[in-house]
Each structure stands twice: as C-alpha cells, then as structure tokens.
Amino acid sequence: MSENDTAEDWIYCPVQCSSSTFALRVRGDSMESPYPSKRSYSEGMIVFVDPTAVATNGSRIIARRLSSTDATFKEYIEDDGQKYLKPINPQYPTVAMNNDTIIIGVVIGSYTAE
Numbered sequence: 001m002s003e004n005d006t007a008e009d010w011i012y013c014p015v016q017c018s019s020s021t022f023a024l025r026v027r028g029d030s031m032e033s034p035y036p037s038k039r040s041y042s043e044g045m046i047v048f049v050d051p052t053a054v055a056t057n058g059s060r061i062i063a064r065r066l067s068s069t070d071a072t073f074k075e076y077i078e079d080d081g082q083k084y085l086k087p088i089n090p091q092y093p094t095v096a097m098n099n100d101t102i103i104i105g106v107v108i109g110s111y112t113a114e
Helices: none
Strands: 022-025 046-050 060-065 071-079 082-086 101-111
Touching: 046 060, 071 101
Parallel strands: none
Antiparallel strands: 022 046, 046 101, 060 071, 060 101, 071 082
C-alpha cells in the first residue's frame, strides 16, 4: 500500500493469493441468495479479492464502470460472446458488460465473523 491508501483493518487471507489481494466488506443484498442450498454473500461478509486472478465464466468478481468510482460485486457470465454481471439475488437485474466496464479482481474467498 502506498501512503495515500487507507485500510480499515488488516485481515489474514486463509487461501493462497497474490501480494495484491485485498478484502472488501459486502454491502447490500444483491449477492445474497434466497435459496438455502446456494452460495450466498450477506451484507457485512468479508470477501477476498485477487486482482491478478483471471475471471472465468461463473467467477464472482468486483467490477466498475470507468465512468464511476463505485464498484460492484457480481457473478461474471460469458454467453454466446457476450459478457454479463449477474447478481445471485433474482430481485436484481443481470447487466451486460461493455467497453466501459473493467474487472478489478476475482473473489477467491470469504469470511463471516461470529
């Protein structure tokens, strides 16, 4: 980290990762599954993001539009040559990625405090 970067806390990542890996706290419920048997990311959960990992179909990623400073946590979908950002929660829409969308990193793990 440079002197201009800030960290809320330092958390050990329990899986193999690059030195660029960082952690984010999930906000909102777009990645929370209403189905008990499906993987789910609740608000407040910590996700570990590796910016050097390659996103493949079905990866959970952090992405943002170049025209925005806000990032989003979604599932990366490739279908028939098109790329999409898909929420796990079906109440939210799947959005097509365009040239204005960049992938910041791939989620490689998650943690929920007791």
